[in-house]
Amino acid sequence: MDIASLFACFVIAILFFVIVAAIAFLGSLPGRIAQGRNHPHVDAINAASWIGLALGGVLWPVAFVWAFIPFGNSTPAEGSEVETLRKQVAELQAELDSLKSASA
Structure with a gap:
């Protein structure tokens, strides 16, 4: 293996970890927002955000907006x-x- 191939593998590994970290951040974002706002449905919002990401981002915007809806x-x-x-x-x-x- 030459240096260019090693560098390419290194860049691909870094990109993989950055993408995984971004997905983890986005998946937990609505739940953390809801928890910070003392939302009564924190667990449901958190579940909807992770399921939404698993389904290609379909429910994630719903969970994100749901986290900002005020209650009580x-x-x-x-x-x-x-x-x-x-x-x-x-x-x-x-x-x-x-x-x-x-x-x-």
Whole structure:
């Protein structure tokens, strides 16, 4: 074997490992995103991403988008809205109690 053939084998081996690493990174990306966002369906998203990659990338975009869908009070807008409503209810309750005590 000459030096050019050895170099070609080395380049092919490096490319193989880079492709495997890229597939592993892409396969775990939706699951890691969902876990970081405390998504309730982390396991399903992770499974869909790996199955999607195994099927040629068919389900992977679905899993990727699914990882970003907010659930519950996970978004700041919903959380602040709920907090505002709680304050309003507390103020109304205090006003109602003061009206009851004034009429009695």
